[in-house]
Amino acid sequence: MTTATQAGQAGLQGWRAKVADGIAKPVANHTKLDEDQVRAVVGATFFVLAVIYMANVVRTVVRPPR
Numbered sequence: 001m002t003t004a005t006q007a008g009q010a011g012l013q014g015w016r017a018k019v020a021d022g023i024a025k026p027v028a029n030h031t032k033l034d035e036d037q038v039r040a041v042v043g044a045t046f047f048v049l050a051v052i053y054m055a056n057v058v059r060t061v062v063r064p065p066r
Helices: 004-009 015-030 035-062
Strands: none
Touching: 004 035, 015 035
């Protein structure tokens, strides 16, 4: 079964992975989170932002012009 950490890290590819890798250690040093957990939070954040973006695109396409 997939854990929350694995699910959060699943979307970290390319530049998103570099961002997560770059901030994982400093954030983990200042919080009680592990580096993997920080990467998962970053991945989940990027996923939520993508969903919001897609919802706005769909809303714009579906909404009749004024």
